[in-house]
Amino acid sequence: MIGTAIVRCSRRFAFSAVGSEAICSFRSRPGYVSALSRTFSSPSDSPATLTAEQMESDKRYAGTAEVPESLLKGGEESGSQFSIRGEFKEGRPAYLDMSATTPLDPRVLDAMAPFMIGSYGNPHSRTHMYGWEAERVVEKARGQVAELIGASPKEIVFTSGATESNNLSIKGAAHFYGKSKKGKRHVITTQTEHKCVLDSCRFLEQEGYDVTYLPVQTATGRIDMNELASAIRDDTILVSIMAINNEIGTRQPMEEIGKLCRERKVFFHCDAAQMLGKLPIDVNSMNIDLMSMSSHKVYGPKGVGALYVRRRPRVRLEPIFSGGGQERGLRSGTLPHSLCVGFGAACDLAQKEMPFDSQWIEYLSQRLQNGIEQRIPEVMRNGDPEHNYPGCLNYSFAYVEGESLLMALKNLAVSSGSACTSASLEPSYVLRALGVDDELAHSSLRFGIGRFSTEEEVDFLLDLLEKHVTRLREMSPLWEMVQEGIDLKEIQWSQDAH
DSSP, X not given: OOEEEEEEEOOSSOEEXXXXXXXXXXXXXXXXXXXXXXXXXXXXXXXXXXXHHHHHHOGGGXXXXXXXXXXXXXXXXXXXXXXXXXXXXXXXXXXXXXXXXXXXXXXXXXXXXXXXXXXXXXXXXXXXXXXXXXXXXXXXXXXXXXXXXXXXXXXXXXXXXXHHHHHHHHHHHHHHHHXXXXXXXXXXXXXXXXXXXXXXXXXXXXXXXXXXXXXXXTTTOOOOHHHHHHHOOTTEEEEEXXXXXXXXXXXXXXXXXXXXXXXXXXXXEEEOTTTTTTSOOOTTTTTOSEEEEEGGGTTSOTTXXXXXXXXXXXXXXXXXXXXXXXTTTTSOSOOOHHHHHHHHHHHHHHHHHHHHHHHHHHHHHHHHHHHHHHHSSSEEEOSOSSSBOTTEEEEEETTSOHHHHHHHTTTEEOBSSOTTTTTOOSOOHHHHXXXXXXXXXXXXXXXXXXXXXXXXXXXXXXXXXXXXXHHHHHTOHHHHHHHTTOOGGGOOOOOOXX
């Protein structure tokens, strides 16, 4: 039995304590403390033993997200109290990269802890209580994931994450339905998909499959439904289109795509890593046949994800792993039951708190948009301004090199594009597909807002953005020419003859 009393929490950091203690979430809207009293029926239900008093006195749990005064009030570009890789000794950089990953919700950690220490059985060992206990919690987690998307637990296959799920969906469907001489050999995707989807499609091309890479509409990044309809052929196996783009936040018309695919008897695979737990999903009303999910995008642990595989009408896949035949023969290998528990708990929390999270993220997103567009001239938002997920914002800052701006913002955790391709110095292929020129693509930054983001972080970001964009532009001769009214497009730039 859980008795809950809500009181205000002024702490800036997140901590988790159990039993008769408190759970404090790292929000400043204001934050809330949910005081819980609980009776545990078995050792498997018992939480970690760390108390709130111990955490208060332990420096390891001290607040680490405060911004040093030297950075807020001083004129210096970087603080004097940094440790390795740009982390402050006074406080860590403000985290505004929620599209790359999300912090583990402390309540998820509470759910996982018993199964990382005491209840360590193999969920596939069915001859003793350790295995039965692990299997029970895995199936509970499977049900929690299924409930979030309107599916049956039997349709959920646990994987290591969305990358594996995407590979299994695309390669597995293509190999099963295309292995005979008369089999289907055509797959459709878009030019702005996640790299693992594009690479999986290129892998199929090397095996002789035909892949159509649909363009997206310039400025918005959405697909043209007429082009998709025209691209579907009699031998098309699968249409693979992501729900929300991981770089620009554009949301695709999932219901329309699913309806078209069902009418044309083509499977619809959706990469929902950026949508799960943030916006409502119903795989049945959306006619989704295969859907990839990732735990760490929804405040769960890293290293676990899931693939939704429709049973009616049945979708058949050829496994890409060989082994013991776990997960209905689709994904061999011992399941990490503690990670599955965490994923399930994260999905359960997302279902309960989605309306509240959405309202908070929308508010902070609007605050950030207004601040950027009102305080900084010559900026361009990339992506669809109407059909989008508000927690993912991508802006180009004209006449500023994005990597230089990123280095100047060392006390902020933001990115210059997808975390999966940010090591490349090439302009974002997603922005190129939108028709953004290379100069603007190079000047883009992505900002990610989430459950634990705060007004103070957004305001701090705006202050530093305005400061450093202004400083870097003052160093640019192109910016000086623009300020003098010179149209750079009319200039005949000289080139050295070779």
